[in-house]
Each structure stands twice: as structure tokens, then as C-alpha cells.
Amino acid sequence: MNEMLKFQGGVAVITGAASGIGSGLVRQALAEGMRVVAADVQAERLREFTATLSGEVLAVPTDVSDPESVEALARRAWQAYGGVDLLFNNAGIMATGFSWQVEPARWRRSFEVNVHGIHHALRAFVPRLLEQGRPAQIVNTASVGGFLASPLMSPYSATKFAVVALTEALRGELEMLGSPVGVSLLAPGPVISGIFDDPFGPQAQQEPAVQQFVELMRSMLQQNGLTPEAFARRVFDGLRQRQFWLIPQPEAFDELFRQKAADVLARRNPVLPRF
Numbered sequence: 001m002n003e004m005l006k007f008q009g010g011v012a013v014i015t016g017a018a019s020g021i022g023s024g025l026v027r028q029a030l031a032e033g034m035r036v037v038a039a040d041v042q043a044e045r046l047r048e049f050t051a052t053l054s055g056e057v058l059a060v061p062t063d064v065s066d067p068e069s070v071e072a073l074a075r076r077a078w079q080a081y082g083g084v085d086l087l088f089n090n091a092g093i094m095a096t097g098f099s100w101q102v103e104p105a106r107w108r109r110s111f112e113v114n115v116h117g118i119h120h121a122l123r124a125f126v127p128r129l130l131e132q133g134r135p136a137q138i139v140n141t142a143s144v145g146g147f148l149a150s151p152l153m154s155p156y157s158a159t160k161f162a163v164v165a166l167t168e169a170l171r172g173e174l175e176m177l178g179s180p181v182g183v184s185l186l187a188p189g190p191v192i193s194g195i196f197d198d199p200f201g202p203q204a205q206q207e208p209a210v211q212q213f214v215e216l217m218r219s220m221l222q223q224n225g226l227t228p229e230a231f232a233r234r235v236f237d238g239l240r241q242r243q244f245w246l247i248p249q250p251e252a253f254d255e256l257f258r259q260k261a262a263d264v265l266a267r268r269n270p271v272l273p274r275f
């Protein structure tokens with residue numbers, strides 16, 4: 001399990017590759033000398049993005065919420081390159097609103113992409129990675145919000161808490177098997193991306209408080225967010241050590257997490273974040 005991962009000449013599969021964090025991971029993987037299988041549900045955007053890159057990139061339009069699409073992605077990766085060294089389960093969507101107003105369809109879609117999408121990838125990739133019998137790493141993207149829930153983001157927070165649970169369970173299972181396949185729980189803080197471009201789905205009306213919250217989050221990401229490239233460099237630094245808790249922005253996590261743990265242990269009510 002502690003054997004080094006192979007970056008130079010290795011193969012990285014990245015979902016949600018056409019935008020934001022995924023695009024940074026693609027660029028960094030190429031900079032590390034990896035071959036990249038870039039997957040995204042936005043086929044045209046994926047094609048345009050990969051056309052700008054130099055290096056070996058295979059663009060595979062994929063909807064992670066569809067198990068057959070994810071199985072086809074795994075098949076394609078093995079056909080093209082005969083193996084995979086890094087799997088980034090990065091695709092994810094935002095959903096906001098007062099909990100009692102979130103449309104069931106939006107709530108379901110959040111789970112289909114953010115949680116089921118990862119489960120589909122585990123079903124398609126883990127058996128193949130185990131069969132390879134060599135070091136490989138699965139990186140599941142949760143969020144700082146997977147440890148610290150926020151008002152007006154309950155669908156998103158719930159999915160990200162689920163990703164943390166799923167990933168902790170997976171780590172134990174791979175260890176039980178003595179497998180060389182490892183797993184990391186990636187919890188980004190703010191990173192400049194399109195995550196808040198479409199946080200409502202088809203819902204038409206939003207309360208002014210929700211609209212204001214979204215505007216605030218958009219400007220917070222622009223002002224305080226890392227660029228996807230800077231973030232991806234930190235991710236690869238953590239992966240060199242095969243960190244399980246891959247938390248590249250301790251400045252956005254440690255103090256809040258300490259505070260939450262202290263509050264729970266003292267049975268103190270959570271403090272409402274200031275928006």
C-alpha cells in the first residue's frame with residue numbers, strides 16, 4: 001500500500017474534466033508526464049478544452065450518473081492504454097435553496113451525480129484495478145462541505161457527507177484485502193470554477209436570500225479561490241505521499257473543523273456562518 005504511485009508514463013482518468021478543478025487536474029497530470037482520459041457530460045466543451053492541450057489526452061464524453069456510460073469509460077481506458085494509475089472521481093454539481101423548497105428532481109440529481117456517480121465508477125474500475133495488481137489510487141472528491149454543512153446547501157452537503165462515508169468504507173475494504181490500490185478523500189476549499197453557474201437546475205423562482213447567497217458564493221470563489229492549476233499542484237503533492245485525507249487548503253478547513261469538533265464535544269449549538 002505504501003509503494004510509490006507511477007505518474008511519469010502512467011494513466012489518469014478524470015471525470016468532470018472539462019471545467020474548473022477537473023481541467024486543472026488534467027493539465028497537472030499532463031505536466032507530470034501522464035496520459036489522460038478526460039471524461040465529461042458536456043461533450044462539446046470537453047472536445048474544445050482537450051483541443052487546447054498538448055500531450056496524450058483521450059476525450060471520452062461520459063455521464064457519471066449512468067452506470068453504462070461509466071462502464072464504457074473504463075473499457076475505453078483499458079482498451080487505449082491497458083491500465084490506469086489514477087482515477088479522479090471529480091464530477092459534481094451544486095444544489096442550493098431552503099431545504100424544504102428544493103425540488104425533488106434537483107435533490108435526486110445531486111445524489112445521482114455526486115454519490116451514485118462515484119459508486120458507478122467503483123463498480124466499473126475497482127475490479128479492473130485489483131486485477132492489475134499494482135499500485136493505483138482512487139481520488140474521490142468531497143468538499144470541506146463534506147465535514148461542515150452549510151445552510152442553503154443541504155442537498156450538496158448531504159451528498160458530500162455521503163462521499164466521505166463511502167470513501168472511508170472503501171479505504172478499509174481495500175486495506176482488508178491487502179490491495180496495492182489506495183484511495184484518497186479529496187476535500188477542496190474554494191477553487192475558481194463554474195460550480196455556482198447553475199445551482200438551481202430547472203427551478204424557476206428563488207427566494208431573494210438564496211439568490212443573494214449564490215451571488216456571494218460566486219464572488220467569494222473569485223476573490224478567495226485558488227486557480228484550478230494551483231489547486232491541482234497541491235493535489236499531486238498530496239498524492240505523492242498517498243495521503244488519505246487529501247485536504248490541500250488547510251487554511252480553509254483546520255480551524256473550522258477544530259471548532260466543530262469542540263462544539264459537538266461541548267454539546268454547543270453550531271454557530272451560523274456569516275453570509
Ligand SMILES: NC(=O)c1ccc[n+]([C@@H]2O[C@H](COP(=O)([O-])OP(=O)(O)OC[C@H]3O[C@@H](n4cnc5c(N)ncnc54)[C@H](O)[C@@H]3O)[C@@H](O)[C@H]2O)c1
Nearest residue numbers: 016019020021041063064091092143188190191193194195
Ligand atoms: N470549486 C470549489 O470551490 C469546490 C469546493 C469543494 C468541492 N468542489 C468539488 O469539486 C468537483 C469539481 O467541481 P468544480 O468546482 O470544478 O465545478 P465545475 O462546475 O467547474 O466542473 C464540474 C464538471 O463536472 C461536469 N459534470 C457535471 N455533471 C456530470 C456528469 N453527470 N457526468 C460527468 N461530468 C459531469 C461538468 O460538466 C463540469 O465540467 C465537484 O465534485 C465539486 O463538488 C469544488
